[in-house]
Amino acid sequence: MPPRFQLLALLIACSLMLACQPEHLSPFPEQDAAALPDTIPVAQLHADVDTLFAGLARTHPELDARLSPATADSLRRALIAQVTGPMTRRAFFRVIGAVTAELRDGHSGVLYPYPEFDREAAAGARVFPLLVEPDGPHLVVRRDRGDTARVPRGARLHRIATMDADSLLAAFAQYARGETPALRAQIVAEDFARWLWHLSGAPQSWTVVWEHANRVDTATIAGIPLASLEQADAGRSADRPTFRVIGRDAGYLDVPWFGGEDAFMETLERAVDTARARALAGVVIDLRRNPGGSTDLVEALLSRITTRECALVSSVRERITPRNRRWWRPTQRVGTVITMPDNEVVSPAAADARFPGHAAILIGPFTYSAAIVMATAAQDCGAATLVGTPTGGFANQTAQIHFANLPHSRLRWFAPSRVLRRPRGAERGGPVLPDVPVTSDVVAGGDPALDTAVVTVRRATRREGGAGD
Numbered sequence: 001m002p003p004r005f006q007l008l009a010l011l012i013a014c015s016l017m018l019a020c021q022p023e024h025l026s027p028f029p030e031q032d033a034a035a036l037p038d039t040i041p042v043a044q045l046h047a048d049v050d051t052l053f054a055g056l057a058r059t060h061p062e063l064d065a066r067l068s069p070a071t072a073d074s075l076r077r078a079l080i081a082q083v084t085g086p087m088t089r090r091a092f093f094r095v096i097g098a099v100t101a102e103l104r105d106g107h108s109g110v111l112y113p114y115p116e117f118d119r120e121a122a123a124g125a126r127v128f129p130l131l132v133e134p135d136g137p138h139l140v141v142r143r144d145r146g147d148t149a150r151v152p153r154g155a156r157l158h159r160i161a162t163m164d165a166d167s168l169l170a171a172f173a174q175y176a177r178g179e180t181p182a183l184r185a186q187i188v189a190e191d192f193a194r195w196l197w198h199l200s201g202a203p204q205s206w207t208v209v210w211e212h213a214n215r216v217d218t219a220t221i222a223g224i225p226l227a228s229l230e231q232a233d234a235g236r237s238a239d240r241p242t243f244r245v246i247g248r249d250a251g252y253l254d255v256p257w258f259g260g261e262d263a264f265m266e267t268l269e270r271a272v273d274t275a276r277a278r279a280l281a282g283v284v285i286d287l288r289r290n291p292g293g294s295t296d297l298v299e300a301l302l303s304r305i306t307t308r309e310c311a312l313v314s315s316v317r318e319r320i321t322p323r324n325r326r327w328w329r330p331t332q333r334v335g336t337v338i339t340m341p342d343n344e345v346v347s348p349a350a351a352d353a354r355f356p357g358h359a360a361i362l363i364g365p366f367t368y369s370a371a372i373v374m375a376t377a378a379q380d381c382g383a384a385t386l387v388g389t390p391t392g393g394f395a396n397q398t399a400q401i402h403f404a405n406l407p408h409s410r411l412r413w414f415a416p417s418r419v420l421r422r423p424r425g426a427e428r429g430g431p432v433l434p435d436v437p438v439t440s441d442v443v444a445g446g447d448p449a450l451d452t453a454v455v456t457v458r459r460a461t462r463r464e465g466g467a468g469d
Contacts, residue, residue, distance in 0.1 A: 027403055027414065033115035036410055039086040044408035049079050049096060051406055052413055056108065059402050059415040061319040061337050066104045075102060089113040092409050094199060097175040101184055106177040106368055107398045107416040112198045120197075126204055126223025127193040132157070134185040134365075139165045139192075141210065145229055150219045155212035163200065172199055180431065182365040183392020190366070193229055240264060243271035250454045251275045251283040251355065255301070258293030258370045265300060272304055275355050282357030282457035284450065288388060292369025299346045302377055305359040309345040310381035311423040312373055316340050319417045323402060346377070358460035359384035360453040363434055365392035372397050373420065375432050380424035385460065387453040388438055390431040395422045 040048075053076045056063055067075070082095045093113055100109030121127070129146040132139045135156070144151040157165035169185055172195045178184040188195050196202075205222045240263035241255045253271055258264070275283060283305070295312065302310055317339045318324070320332045332338065348354060361384045363375050368391065376395050378384040398416035405412055436456055438449040 027111065027412065028114055029412075031115040031410070033119040036089060036113075036115060037408070039088055040092065040409050041086055042083055045083045045087060045092055046080050048092075048406040048409050048411070049076060049083070052096065052099065052110070055404060055413065056103070056415050058335065059319060059321055059417050060103075060105070060108060061317050061398075061417060061419050063103075063415075067102055071102075075099060089409050089411060090116060090198065093175075093411060096406075096409075096411065100177055101174045103177075103415075104179045105398055105416070106179060106183060106187075106393050107401050108414065109177045110175075111412040111414070112175070112194070113411060117194060117197055120202065121226040124225065125197075125202055127202070127226050127229055128160075128196050128206060129221055129224045129229065130157075130192075130208070131229070132192050133189045134169060134182075137166050137169065139169050139189065144221075145224060146221045147224065148222075150221060151208065151210055152212050155210040157208060157210050158216070159207075159209040160196075161200075161203070161206050161208075168200075172196075175199065178392055179394045180365075180392045182390075183368065186366040186392060193226070241267040241271075243267060243274065245274070245278065245280065246284070246450075246454055249278075249281040250457055251280050252286065252450070252454075253283055254286045255290055255371075257290055258295070258297040258301075258374070261294070261297065264297050268301060268304060269353075272353060272355055276352065280356055281461040282359055283355045284360045284362060284387075284453040284457060285384070286362045286450070287367045287371045287375060288362050288364035288449075289366050290368070290371035291366065292371055295370050295373055298370050298374045298377070302346045302374060302381075302383065303349040304354050305378065306346065306348045306381060306383035307354070308381065308383075309347050310377050310383055311342070311345050312377045313342045313420045314423050315421045316342050317419040317421070318400070321402065321417055324400070324417055358457045358464060360387050360436075360456045360460075361385070362449055362453055363388045363391055363432060364449075365389065367391045367432070368393045369397060369399075372432055376422040379432070379435065380422060385436060385453075385456050386432070386434040387436045387456055388434050388449045390433050392431065394429055395432045396420060396429060 053072060079095055079099065090113055093110065097110045097112065103109060129144060130141050130151060131143040131145060133142050139157040141151050141153060141155045141157065143153060159165055160168060169188060172188045173181065173184040176184040176187040178187055205220050207218065207220045209216065209218045240260050241253055243251060243253050246252050251271060285301070298312065317337055320334050320336045320338065322334055361375055361378055363386055367375060372391055372393050372395065375386055375391070379386050397420045398418065399420055400418035401414050401416050403412060403414045436452060438452045
């Protein structure tokens with residue numbers, strides 16, 4: 001699943017009782033780049049800033065908890081002060097896009113001007129060829145996809161062209177969605193080639209400095225077509241779950257997103273059949289790189305690992321907007337925030353349709369949206385043990401996203417109207433915390449979190465008197 005589709009999963013179908021309008025499901029509607037304005041006058045750009053803040057206040061159900069009215073007004077004034085002359089859409093994004101990180105919500109912000117990027121990519125523009133991931137404040141190379149690959153896996157980047165790589169990651173993260181710095185850094189890293197194009201230009205090659213095995217090296221690396229970069233990552237970001245047996249007694253189900261219903265259900269059913277036929281000790285479900293998707297598929301997966309009824313959420317808070325008002329009583333005043341208890345539960349599947357033994361769920365900074373709903377429901381219900389590192393997103397997730405264009409620049413902004421409270425400790429904020437914390441060493445390689453999860457499954461299944469070694 002290429003990064004663009006990871007973003008779709010992050011933004012689409014992330015709530016219970018989904019009641020979205022078609023435009024709500026279109027973060028990237030078709031736009032003709034040639035028909036968009038070349039430059040926008042100052043007064044119109046100022047008006048767009050005002051429109052953004054007014055729209056956020058009308059839509060987000062808990063904006064004040066994330067960005068106080070005084071802070072929001074100060075930020076609005078600061079952005080307006082930066083606009084002193086006409087700007088292109090790309091230049092204006094570098095101003096207004098900085099509001100995104102301040103919102104501390106993976107479902108709120110301003111999207112980069114994607115039509116311009118799509119046009120240049122289609123015309124053959126070349127992009128940065130390194131696939132990267134964050135390691136604390138640093139950028140580490142996951143794979144070099146250049147025609148003559150020269151940068152080794154695990155190398156820490158020091159410089160890209162004239163830019164310090166650590167400073168670059170921090171600078172880009174202010175334009176990224178997410179409740180925490182860890183999630184924002186992960187989102188930038190997942191789509192690094194696009195961020196580099198939008199915020200630093202698009203040369204045909206880059207001089208990079210990296211460190212690996214206590215040695216510092218320098219090379220000039222050429223860009224590659226965007227399609228080549230995304231194809232290179234396709235194996236890691238598949239569009240359907242995959243299942244395999246680890247050792248002789250543990251199943252491993254990698255779930256890259258909760259989407260593609262037919263393929264998802266086919267893989268899930270085959271995985272359960274294999275696990276039962278081989279009397280496995282249990283299953284490890286990997287949600288570490290899952291950005292969300294459909295809660296219908298969350299329910300399907302949860303029903304295959306639980307032996308009791310599980311709630312997905314305890315309550316839903318919704319701000320009434322002109323777009324969603326018809327779903328509620330017509331007398332509800334626009335702008336009102338209502339709280340509704342949610343009594344829907346997920347029932348366990350039949351015994352022969354469930355995974356045997358214990359379940360463990362791997363979580364990390366990029367576990368988000370519907371994947372967080374899955375993690376909190378399983379944790380609060382006692383259906384699985386969470387292993388790994390805290391999520392970058394909050395346990396109480398926002399949802400029901402509204403998309404709109406700013407009137408003059410036509411940059412696209414978005415905000416949720418709904419908050420889902422986790423089943424237990426409804427008002428408890430902050431990330432989802434693992435039951436068994438494990439810090440993975442990106443540079444050293446290996447997968448200590450997965451190894452720990454397998455041991456956790458085996459031990460728990462033995463304690464519970466099920467299959468095991």
